[in-house]
Amino acid sequence: MGESELRVPLLAANWKMNKTVGETVSFVGAFIPEVRSLLDSTRDPWPEVLICPPFTSLPALSSLLASYPVRIGAQNVYWQAKGAFTGEISPLMLKDLGCRYVIVGHSERRHIMGETGEMVARKVRAALDEGLKPVLCVGETLAEREKGEALKVNSEMTAGGLSEVKKEEVSQVVIAYEPVWAIGTGKEARPDDAAQVIGRIRETVDSLFGKGVSEDVRVLYGGSVKSTNIRSFMMCEEIDGALVGGASLDPVEFARLVFEVLRARPDRRTG
Ligand code: 13P
Numbered sequence: 001m002g003e004s005e006l007r008v009p010l011l012a013a014n015w016k017m018n019k020t021v022g023e024t025v026s027f028v029g030a031f032i033p034e035v036r037s038l039l040d041s042t043r044d045p046w047p048e049v050l051i052c053p054p055f056t057s058l059p060a061l062s063s064l065l066a067s068y069p070v071r072i073g074a075q076n077v078y079w080q081a082k083g084a085f086t087g088e089i090s091p092l093m094l095k096d097l098g099c100r101y102v103i104v105g106h107s108e109r110r111h112i113m114g115e116t117g118e119m120v121a122r123k124v125r126a127a128l129d130e131g132l133k134p135v136l137c138v139g140e141t142l143a144e145r146e147k148g149e150a151l152k153v154n155s156e157m158t159a160g161g162l163s164e165v166k167k168e169e170v171s172q173v174v175i176a177y178e179p180v181w182a183i184g185t186g187k188e189a190r191p192d193d194a195a196q197v198i199g200r201i202r203e204t205v206d207s208l209f210g211k212g213v214s215e216d217v218r219v220l221y222g223g224s225v226k227s228t229n230i231r232s233f234m235m236c237e238e239i240d241g242a243l244v245g246g247a248s249l250d251p252v253e254f255a256r257l258v259f260e261v262l263r264a265r266p267d268r269r270t271g
Contacts, residue, residue: 182223
């Protein structure tokens with residue numbers, strides 16, 4: 001498939017551990033009219049939009065957004081379908097709630113919860129087995145960047161996360177490049193730096209699966225993205241969208257982000 005068919009820009013919200021069910025309902029009530037009024041003025045269809053709330057808000061979000069082109073996803077998953085795994089959630093359960101995507105290997109899970117590269121690879125595999133699209137997160141720490149290891153680290157994290165993926169499945173995986181030092185700090189990466197790392201991520205995908213395979217893999221940037229800087233990332237051909245934390249919690253700001261993605265890439269959208 002050609003690039004225009006598969007690499008539709010994706011704007012993904014990671015709400016992290018924020019919003020009760022009531023707050024989720026309020027968010028949708030404010031977000032939908034806001035985004036409609038912004039997009040109506042362009043007469044364009046929406047770009048692909050994804051919201052990943054806490055598990056507890058998935059049922060409400062799923063029913064509230066049922067008639068809108070907004071997908072829902074989870075922030076984590078376990079690799080078994082069912083069984084004695086207290087506190088875990090299976091890919092089957094997420095699918096059952098209407099999830100299309102699941103974030104895997106976010107830096108907060110790796111660094112705070114101690115998720116290893118091997119666990120991340122198993123989660124990616126399990127998501128694909130259930131027909132969920134994994135959003136595989138990679139990103140270097142500040143210390144790694146200062147040592148000049150950013151390209152190497154991101155290449156290794158990409159290869160690790162994709163180690164159980166088959167060539168014909170890679171286009172189902174979304175990779176999110178999120179430098180750890182840019183997450184929640186207000187210090188976003190320079191778009192050309194992000195594009196350079198993403199270029200290396202694509203080279204890694206090609207070296208693993210074959211030349212040209214990475215052209216069908218969407219790679220997002222994440223880390224202090226907001227409506228005032230997303231355009232500079234979207235203008236880079238290498239960057240297919242954004243994974244947004246803090247700025248996605250505000251319905252008006254998130255609506256602006258949808259609008260900015262559409263403005264930056266009016267030629268590639270889902271409809
Ligand atoms: P912020 O947008 O708050 O920096 O968070 C980025 C992130 O971690 C998204 O997964």
